[in-house]
Amino acid sequence: MRRFWIRRGLRFLGFAILFVGLAGLVVMTLWNALLPAIVGVTTITFGQALGLLVLSRILFGGFRGGYGRRGFGYGPGRVEWKQKMAERWQQMTPEQREQMKAQWRERCGGRGRGWWREPQTEQPSQPEPTPTAI
Structure with a gap:
């Protein structure tokens, strides 16, 4: 059973590396084919293309993963x-x-607001007692 999970993990890692490499190659090819002629910028290397992918993910996508995959994110579910x-x-x-x-x-540390909390009624604030001199 353990071999199955190791094999599955290695297969996933291989596909992830292949996907990132292919995406970097596509970005590099498109950049080098289009932007130098249109805007006049220099060509980029494969490493710079991967850097652009990471930068665009940070600026536009974040690192939260897909929205609504499990039904309780910010997506349709x-x-x-x-x-x-x-x-x-x-x-x-x-x-x-x-x-x-x-x-x-216990799970969330008791902070924040959630659907399980009833609206809190405002308690009238009581003035602090003043110290008396003896």
Whole structure:
């Protein structure tokens, strides 16, 4: 079983290297074929083409991966996921809700806002007691 995963990992790594190399070759070829004649810039090497790919990913794509792949990102599946969780939340007893809140606080560190938090009511602020001189 372990050999299967090692083989699968090596195959994935090989395809990833092949894809990055092919993408770099395409960028280099297109740059060298078009931009020197149009804009008057110099030609680039394969390493510079890979650098351009990384730079464009940073500037335009970020490093979060595909949006909505698992249904709870910022893509088309987000709405369905939120509706499903809201329905589940409504069917829970108050004890189950508290248990789920505690689990999410443990996972997420208790910070931020989320669908599981009820709106907080504002508490009137009480003035701090002033120290009295004796």
